[in-house]
Amino acid sequence: MLFVKAVQYFVFLLLSAQTLCTGMHTSRNQHILRTGCLAAMLLLLSVKLMAQADDKILPPPAKFDTSSVLQLIKAGNSLTDKKPEEALQHFITAAEQSSLLDFNTGLALANAKIARWYFGNNSDKTIEYSRKALAYFEQDNTRLAEEKADIHLLLAETFDEQGRQDSSAYYYYLLGNEVEAGNITNGKLAVDLYTKLLIFWMNLDYTGGENDDYFKTLKGYVEKARLAAGTIRDSAEAVSSVYFMEGAYFHALKKFDSARFYYNWYLSEREKINKITLPRKISVYTNIADTYLQEKKPDDAMLFINKVYALDDSPEKTKYLAFYTQFTNLLKGRALFLQKKYNDAITITSEALEKLKTTGSHLRAELVEANKTMADSYEAIGDYRNALVHKNRYIFLNDSLMKKDKIDMVNRLEVRYRIIEKDKALAEQKLQLAKVENSIRSRNLLIAVIALLVLFSIAGFGLWRRKNIHKQRLQQERIDNLQQKMEIERLNATIDGEEKERTRIARELHDGIGALLTGAKMNFELVKKSNQYEHNPDFIEGIKLLEDTASGLRETAHNIMPEILMQEGLSNAVRSFCERMTGKGGTAISFQTLGSLENMDATFDLPVYRIIQELIQNIRKHAKATTALVQMNFHDDGGVDITVEDDGVGMDVSTAKKTNGMALKNIQQRVKQLGGRIDINSNIGKGTSVYLEFEPGKNNSAI
Template structure:
């Protein structure tokens, strides 16, 4: 059973070394280099090298032709990377053809062109080491194989910024090696660290959606789970690898190896019929070129031999195994042959052909003896790994000590930095508070000065208006008491003369006309006196005085005025009512003089703390020039509104009438009046 497991691991290891990355398979016809297109730049060279890489398994001869052409073109262009990569491609192709010495020679030539330290050249050197490890493995030089494998890993360890594809190949290759030489990988700390690396790379591949890389990772997981006897998991990853590999058109070897792994796993559970299905499916996937000498083709017949053995088709097993062993010997294929000789020996035992059975048991034992170097390698590499681990642990301990010291220094630095920052922040905070306090004081002073100016302006307006009202009262009294009394005396005397003339029979027509003019003058005089100082305002308040004023205007002019009083009508301070009354008078007079309106609305609304006045008309409206000028008395009205801490809004457009809305703050006005 152990030999069967080793066969699985060897198969997967060879496939891992062959498949450096996956690309879509293309069939390129055979052709001479003379007929190939000229390559004039590095981009064209790289494209053709990639083409050669993608067909290396299906059409190896054409791949060699393409790499020879890119090699010559790179030499002409002085393109060192192209030269090195072309030599590597030739090495890979000759390895597929079992021409191992040529493959080694091309690999050494490729190494001479890895001259700079760029990541591209580091990856090239990494791939060359992998190729050389593969070739030495086929030659049975396991010490050289291991050395180049660890050289490749060393490149990845020194350059963690290399691509995750390269990292996967490095850790996967080492994991495959240890699964071939170690009996208990599940409890080996180093192998488990490799497994953790592989799982971490899987998460990154899933995050970036790299399905091709996932195929390679799942291929590694097949062998791991088979090694620890979790065959259901192993078969699951075999199936997943095949499905994704076919969908992505990866190189055939990855799919063939997974099918063979599934077949061997089924043979472990004594299910030869199902195993035969997978072997036949794998044979169908084999590339046609060089098929008979293909390592996977040979190994598939080794597996086929065991299938027939378990089915008790002994002659079929012999027919499958004997030619396959001859081919393995011809191509110097040592791996897996111990497994084939053992199967053939068991087959001859079943046929009671003990002579041939003994011969193959002997060959099986000789190969096992020759492979005891693997056991020696296992001991060597176990010691090496313990040394590497111990060295790593010492390095980690030194780093931890250095980290501890650095942390101590950092804590001290952080303490001082924190203290300095706190002090700086405290100074900044105090400065900010002082600045804000100073700015606030300045703002308060500015506001106080502005308020004082406003109060002075309002006081000046109030004093001016009060003076006007006093002057109006004085003129009204003089007109009423002086001129009014004189006119009344004249009217009385003229009335006496009129009666006397009438009694004596004389005509008083002219005198009657004079008396009528005096009567009209007396009425106008009373109106003027009342307008200057309306007594009804003093007795009844703003609402009734406004109603009476509007009614008089309506009777004396061709203007239909509607007056509306809303809210709780109450008496307001005398000066407040007088100013509000004057505002209404001015607005109505403006309407009469300038608006040419036929309808007007006066609305007075009493609120708790506001008195709102609205005057609307359907006249000609106010133009922008009139609004900015003083001819319509708007400046006087604005001054009166401002004296009461009020606001005025005018909505008007030519030909569409005017609406003036005024808000007067009763409480504020009352306080100003009291002050």
Template structure:
């Protein structure tokens, strides 16, 4: 467990730096998203990742190129899930090429993204990948430590998913490797219960395969056959190609143990026909190796040589070392039985070299164990000598009690000093917290002032419209009515048509004023459709062409939020009509994973942003954006048009009930 602690300590030490770099990347992306960079579609990124995963075993270089492209595009649009999944699969691809060092580098880079990903299974998937890489390296103790840690992590959080079942399968695999077959059975039974209960069919095939292997090692072939057969049926039903090959190879190996070479040959040949794009260990190396053994046993030397050479060739292409010594031993046996003694000797040399390498590793392990025992004995001897020395010096220690008391007093003073420092630190923290609270209050006060200022301006405008528009119309109607009454009293003809027209105009003006308070179209059609209608009316009624572009599906917000956004766009267009002398306006509205972005571009005369910063119109826009806790920026040059960028936090908009 201590080793595992150091492993994760190394990963955690880089999290802070990774997040800082990631934050800088996000800032750059936000500035470039709608200018010089076209955001990649997340669906396209997922297709790149899936394509890279399929090519992992047959074309690892192409696989890595696709995954790197997916990671680059995901970074450009700060698509966290895409970055995490790309880096994790790059680590697996590096592992498939025996490049374990680079594999761990990719896992380390993926960790901070997996930790903040919206997909909560990514973090445990990363841990499982790390454990799998240790397993492929033959570091079974580290693999088991990671798997146990991850399983405990899921249990503490009561998370039952596919990863939970996979962990039981992986731990069982480690037990099988260390010849602990009964323990392997125990873990497969626990994992099988979970996989069946939650219908996790893919992990279930791994678990049943490991369970069958354990029964095979315990000389229970009938139970082994039942588990392999069920796993094969599930794999075929759900089209798990790699798993299907693994079950066929296991069944073939079981038939070989039962001395039924014809049945074994049938299973291995079926495995070859399943697919040529899966893990070459299951899809080519193991079946061809076993076919070669069967044909050699049946004295079909030509077919045996053909199969063994295929296994050898695929072994070299993939860089996989499993069964390497066995394959060269089988080829040497073939050459010896066919009288090709010189070639047989060459292959035996290769086989012997590989075996010597394995034996040297075993010797190194044995030496390390002896050294540990020796060191342990030396430590015991040293402890005995120290105990003897303590007994002989006991009187001297009593004389040093005074010094011990002085030391204890010093420690007490040091402790008090540390407490003083700690209290001082806490006081500073409290002062800093109070300052932050005061600043937050001041900011809220400024926002309230801005809202009050905007409301006061709205009341002033409404009063002006009522006085100058509706009030004037009503006064005119009253005057016409008085004149009509006088003409009727004098017996003259009375024409009421002008009065009716004036009443209609007054009704229209009242409707316009009510529409400005809360547009009826916004209540009937919602934000996006209302903006489309508004932009269409502007385009048809003025010389200004307005192009509204909406990317992705926009969420529905509270009515007050939608009114603010509608007014912001409305005011931007009115400012362009009044001041910009533009002919074209492009409005882009895009909903990202955690943000709503609005960008308005025109081809007008532009202006000096420093001079316009203090204008009333600009302050009103800033006030509306700040009310929704958004970000507002303007870029403009004279004769080069204007670009306005507004960004809102999506979660804040969705939880806002009133403004």
């Protein structure tokens, strides 16, 4: 049929072309032209034929409609795990067809699926398509609350993946609100949501797992998920999800045996009902491997890492699950490092890091850890230059992660703040109700009472009303207290975060870079000995420089965060500081304590230590004193008073405040913030005496 049509076409075209050509050209070049025309016609014909062939393959516009698009998406869905590339093609086609049909729901759903598909492969693309899907949902204005929630969840996860916790947190709140507003009735989605929330909060562990509240929050999600799972009729799948959450919870608690028990239970339950997606399987295996790695059992970890590899290695899937695979490789690198196969560890880790660059931007603890693995491995094989490169990279990333942590923390507080605000709103509502109730009741009562006994009623009513006013006042006070408590808590957490950040930086400087410097120095000492460089001034100077750098580094680390304070407490830390300063020459600083340390309020430790440090530095810089005295008296009620006294040049206190005194002013301000008192007593030529006093329970400030 097609062929006959083609021949007809050919003949027709040939004839008309010839007519056209002869009609136009009568020159002697006619022959050549005619040949050219023929060729052109042939070309035209073939194009036409091909176009017809195409028409045959593409279904005509009438062949697809909204329901076939939805079918296509459904088909793609079921293909996702087995033939990911084909599934993607289905979704793309569905999107194109929807666009031709102006079918917004289809566009939204298809884009959502594409976004979901790219999760695990390219985080940037996931975000791109999620946003498209959301935009279509907006236009669509349908009530597909759950599909929308699914995209919000995906975005939340993806932003988390990229270390953008602020954006991530935003979507998690959105979801939290939806659940609480009752818009998400699908128990399965709710369980899924709680699972993701649990993981999100686990990644936000800024306390290093020392905080009870933190574990309470985690446990809370597990319980909520259990409740949600209970609402589903066919609940096997959801119930097993709760096992996964239990596993994750114990993982965070560092109870690895229990964690593995639940993870395995989850796996076996899911396999029973044959409902486990590849990404989930991988994440369970890698989680189990991680528990072993944390216990420093690389061989056991390796078993589960290999299980991930054994799952499937067809190139198609490798691409679809690109970053899962690479994160698995990072774990393998860590395991190899623990097995002391340093070269293998370096190879696989660096490859994985390289490949991760092609799957969007990530900022996760694993990535940071991987750079540490690299640094440690290079160190172990003696390649200090590369060790340093990765150490630096590690510090940089860790720093970013820390900054991230800080944002996270603020976000967390925000959540708590909102919860408290809700409580507050409730209290306010109650207050309003109480007011209304009071007014109604009082009016009714008034009439009745007047009818009965006017005099008696006035007295009684007066008393009763006072009680109600009192009740209102109590409610109001509760609201105010709540708000104040929240403010304080927010402030304290910010300080905590800051201190923790400092501790980490200090430790990294001290233990990381410090050790490298010491190692370098040892090597140079060896060179000195074996080559008889003892009398080479340049060489000796070089070693001296290394030593100075190392001690400078240690001092910087100490200034950033005096770790001795945590280990030995305020009194010993100050004593040690005085000894060290005396050891440096200049003013001899003696130290004495009175009272007992037992009840000391530890919140004063760091700020007070810093103030004393600064006072002593001031003495060393300006006072020209021969001796100085630091005295601490610890009171039984947890307070402390401190005297720092020197026999130096002294100053005129009234003018010092104006001229000399940035440092002094600074100290005064800090003491004030701590709720303490300061008394500076000095005369020119007669030394200076600074007295500080702190009472317990007054410290609620940010230093």
